[in-house]
Amino acid sequence: MFSVILYGRNDSHGYNLHKRAAISFNALAEVMSDPDDEILFVDYNTPDDHPTFPEAIHDTLTDKAKKVMRILRVRPEQHAHLKSKTHLVALEAQSRNVALRRSNPNNRWVLYTNTDMLLVPRNEGESLSTILGDLTDGFYQVPRFEIPEMLWEAAFDRRDPAGNLAKLRDWSVRFHLNQIVHNYMPMKYDALGDFQAALREDMFAIHGFDEDMILGWHCDSNLAARLALYRGRVDTLIDKLFGYHCDHTRVAAANNKGRATRMNDQDRFIWNVASPYVPAQAETWGWPDVEIEEVRLDRDTAYQRFTAGLDKAITPATTPFIGTSLEWQLFEDLTYDLPHTLPFVCDQVVTFPRSTAVLVAATRPDFLSGFASAWKGMGFTGPLLVPTECDGLPNDLEGVERAPMNSLLPRADMFIFEFGLATQTATEPVRTGRIMTPVDKKRLRVLEKLFKRAAATESQTRPAGRRGARRFIGVNVIYNKFWTAFTDYVGANINPFCSQVLAGLPREDDSLKGKVLKFRGRHAI
The missing domain is CATH 3.40.50 (Rossmann fold)
Incomplete structure (x- = not known):
């Protein structure tokens, strides 16, 4: 039914990354019910002498998460041609496109999110596969709700995704977690990159993410602008699903330098976007001719x-x-x-x-x-x-x-x-x-x-x-x-x-x- 696309590398990006990611991987697998569902993790530019990030934390993942996860390893040598053009060691557009190109063609939907999100269906017991299976064609977002660090870090058991989802249903009421932050259209909500569900065929039609975006930030907003043009509207799943983010702002991430943070140009990539397509990369997006290694956690680690x-x-x-x-x-x-x-x-x-x-x-x-x-x-x-x-x-x-x-x-x-x-x-x-x-x-x-x-x-x-x-x-x-x-x-x-x-x-x-x-x-x- 759907392919979740994530990316990262085996480093210490952000606060307590290993726990946040394990919580998220397991929670995403927990809401899958279709045999074609998959988590595609692009391990981008991890040093060759390190295992991939999911391999490094495999002992904290559930059997279901290991079964549905496919790891696509982009080697440092494959990133080398871009190294002089960016300060970043992991590139979002390239990573997400590599995964999209190699995603399961049986899946109707592609879900873009990040490695610290938990998705909670509002009807307890319902799966995200069922929710997406009943949807009409479109482009869907949900708002992001924050989980204070003390809650997820001290109270979540990373190998108990069902229990963590149950805790969120309780905490959201007890601690008033659910606050919707609206944004300028086509970014319907703030932090929209943590849930964007698009049709796989739509993503192929518009040539994936724009691979000129190599300075960080706003890749999700650019995608929203282009899909809004392609579809004519932006829809929401707030009536069916809540999305929760493991807040990790005690320690700034490597690419967060406050007001000095280098970003992709907002005018070029958001406000002045006039076409959903990126014709300059029509034949090359997602590196179709590059051999990308695949690792499975349920075998061949x-x-x-x-x-x-x-x-x-x-x-x-x-x-x-x-x-x-x-x-x-x-x-x-x-x-x-x-x-x-x-x-x-x-x-x-x-x-x-x-x-x-x-x-x-x-x-x-x-x-x-x-x-x-x-x-x-x-x-x-x-x-x-x-x-x-x-x-x-x-x-x-x-x-x-x-x-x-x-x-x-x-x-x-x-x-x-x-x-x-x-x-x-x-x-x-x-x-x-x-x-x-x-x-x-x-x-x-x-x-x-x-x-x-x-x-x-x-x-x-x-x-x-x-x-x-x-x-x-x-x-x-x-x-x-x-x-x-x-x-x-x-x-x-x-x-x-x-x-x-x-x-x-x-x-x-x-x-x-x-x-x-x-x-x-x-x-x-």
Whole structure:
């Protein structure tokens, strides 16, 4: 019957975002009764190394919310062409259009709202699906009523949407919450963006939201102006439905700078709108030719793929714990426990696109074979690119491509450099003062040169069309001789030794300039 379209990203936008969103997602699902109903959440520009926002809060969502929610992930690289044009990190028009293009064509209605709204049918027990199913064609709004922060924050149980809706029916009377704020037409009510129900076919006809609106604010008003022209009127559902907003004004949102807030031009996008159509984007709105990843919370989450990959690569431990040490005399000992370390490596990559191509330069054969098994088990389809300069590694692993470093650098989306001992065996105790063999030293020298070259020339060797820097992951680079070498080139956090993994982007400070010049020449290996 209807598709709810929402957007956001995995950050801390506004006050207590995670609770507000969980309350809203669950409440929206609660008033759905048609099998085609869906919540489309566009996760826009969440960093690649983070899960999507709904995945991050999945434990607070009801089974019904997980079942009806589809997450469409817009990656930072897909936003990069707009980054220089806006101060915003999440764009409303683009997000809502991406969802509209990919919404269920069986649904007659599209509902635009936000991630802190609860919709309460005035007839208790009636669903929003039933309400919309009985409507005549049109464009509908409802006023927004505010819920004081203390009520929703302290009294709502985010996993009890039915109970929360019941509380609102009581509070609205006890605490006089229901105040209608009228606005200039075609914005029938204030804060109209929290409920705008339009026919899906109407939204396609007028070319969706205007994607020139990239400075924030008034996207909803522009849509109202255009749909009012298209339909000839603006209708209301106040006789059938109340809408409640979880107020969160104690802390200003990132895009709210008071009187200094940057906004889309009101004259251009509201008062001077003369046509419902946006012909300049008629063929491109919603990015129809862009491949957008879809995530489902009831299956195929990053967590599920993570555990599936590890189950392919390692077996359960047979002892209660293992031991290692940070003592200074072990600084030269590069032995490490692979089954312990591999989960932390996989944790660094699992949220990236499945088509990611990773350059893996390693010394230990079992690291490459173990990671290759986990990579495939996590559902990745991109290749593992292994330089032929790395000797002693298996050549027959599925999904692994061997070639000289020169040819692999422009193909890689990410880099993993593993600084271990090629001669370490699987049963060997770790960090006991192990001395490197000549083979270990030779392969580590080669690996260090490959790493420094890749990091120093990263901006010159990026794949064609790529705008952002590529991520470097260092394995076994904490509290040993390669700790400084890695962090000289990569801006990584100071991490606890237990993970044995550091990750970050190539450094751009002055200390790297000389290194870059050194590795631009033909003398680098």
